[in-house]
Amino acid sequence: MDFTPSRLVLARKRRGLTKKELATRAGLSVRILTSYEAGEKVPSLLSLRKIAQVLAFPIGFFSGRDLEEPPVWGASFRALSRLPAHKRDQALGAGALALAIDDWIAERFDRPDVSIPRLRGVDPETAALALRTEWGVGERPVKNMVKMLELHGVRVFSLAEEYAEVNAFSFWRSETPYVFLNTMKTAEKSRMDAAHELGHLVLHWGHETPRGRVYEQEAETFASTFLMPRGSVLANAPRGASLDQIIHLKLTWKVSAAALAHRMHGLGLLTEWQYRQIFISLAQRGFSKSEPEEMPREVSEVLPRVLAVMRGEGVTPAAIAADLSIPREEFDQLVFGLVMTQVAGGGEQSTPPRAPQLTLVTGASANAPTRPSGPARNAPRR
Numbered sequence: 007m008d009f010t011p012s013r014l015v016l017a018r019k020r021r022g023l024t025k026k027e028l029a030t031r032a033g034l035s036v037r038i039l040t041s042y043e044a045g046e047k048v049p050s051l052l053s054l055r056k057i058a059q060v061l062a063f064p065i066g067f068f069s070g071r072d073l074e075e076p077p078v079w080g081a082s083f084r085a086l087s088r089l090p091a092h093k094r095d096q097a098l099g100a101g102a103l104a105l106a107i108d109d110w111i112a113e114r115f116d117r118p119d120v121s122i123p124r125l126r127g128v129d130p131e132t133a134a135l136a137l138r139t140e141w142g143v144g145e146r147p148v149k150n151m152v153k154m155l156e157l158h159g160v161r162v163f164s165l166a167e168e169y170a171e172v173n174a175f176s177f178w179r180s181e182t183p184y185v186f187l188n189t190m191k192t193a194e195k196s197r198m199d200a201a202h203e204l205g206h207l208v209l210h211w212g213h214e215t216p217r218g219r220v221y222e223q224e225a226e227t228f229a230s231t232f233l234m235p236r237g238s239v240l241a242n243a244p245r246g247a248s249l250d251q252i253i254h255l256k257l258t259w260k261v262s263a264a265a266l267a268h269r270m271h272g273l274g275l276l277t278e279w280q281y282r283q284i285f286i287s288l289a290q291r292g293f294s295k296s297e298p299e300e301m302p303r304e305v306s307e308v309l310p311r312v313l314a315v316m317r318g319e320g321v322t323p324a325a326i327a328a329d330l331s332i333p334r335e336e337f338d339q340l341v342f343g344l345v346m347t348q349v350a351g352g353g354e355q356s357t358p359p360r361a362p363q364l365t366l367v368t369g370a371s372a373n374a375p376t377r378p379s380g381p382a383r384n385a386p387r388r
């Protein structure tokens with residue numbers, strides 16, 4: 007059968023295995039596995055079955071076009087220095103699978119056009135406010151960060167990486183922006199991550215170097231300003247607020263108590279001493295890692311619509327995963343685990359007043375077979 011070496015490398019890295027570990031588990035020598043990955047030898051069907059079994063990938067995954075992987079330099083990981091390379095590769099591997107899913111969707115659906123300005127060289131606070139103005143939000147709290155990203159053409163996928171250093175990452179793939187959010191974090195942190203990644207997309211596009219501390223700080227400032235504009239916080243948050251007041255106030259901007267306290271401190275609404283007391287109180291109440299009054303998690307609104315339309319055409323999520331030869335649990339994790347909650351006809355989730363527009367590509371049957379390769383369709387929306 008047809009064999010694609012890069013897919014073997016991708017699946018192995020996705021599982022966080024070294025060549026030696028995979029070779030041992032599959033009963034192969036490292037030398038022979040290396041030759042498979044280098045494309046020097048083609049595994050026998052028996053060997054490939056064993057490899058597929060160890061990696062828990064469908065055997066069909068190991069053939070077909072090379073999958074595009076997110077650029078290492080473009081993906082921003084906070085604390086990159088503390089993130090081991092294999093953990094980074096594991097997360098990027100999930101990104102590659104998501105890009106395959108995204109191409110599959112792009113062949114069948116038109117999604118909102120990309121309207122993310124690229125403001126390189128602008129200071130983060132100015133950029134955040136400029137973007138709010140451009141998107142017509144003014145100083146109002148952002149209702150749903152994921153929905154807002156999708157409305158402006160960002161493709162948002164979810165990660166379920168247990169490794170804490172994998173917060174989120176984002177990158178431009180040609181003219182299309184992607185954001186990956188780790189759903190293993192609290193809903194508030196994930197929302198802040200979405201704003202942080204938006205900051206990278208706006209401020210740091212086209213930087214083909216690993217992102218360093220300065221960029222991370224800029225994205226942090228952008229996120230904090232974007233979710234909690236100065237004027238809005240100054241008008242609504244009292245000076246010297248208690249933790250209970252902050253827990254109540256944070257619901258306005260849908261941020262963590264810690265993030266609001268940090269912003270208030272930055273705006274001079276909390277003294278250094280008061281700011282520290284807030285964190286001591288949070289820890290005393292057991293909220294070092296968790297969040298008081300955690301908000302509902304923000305999830306994609308585009309992906310469940312895609313799944314619902316496909317279901318209407320008789321194509322189940324399992325069939326999509328099978329068409330792409332992606333493990334089913336990988337598919338579910340990337341689409342915010344929405345597979346189980348969404349019924350045909352979309353009865354379980356209320357329809358938002360202004361949802362990201364989604365149209366089936368005209369003239370194309372939604373369940374047309376996947377083209378093995380070729381450019382993603384980006385037909386303009388009407």
Ligand SMILES: [Zn+2]
Pocket residue numbers: 082083084202206221222225
């Ligand atoms: Zn970052």
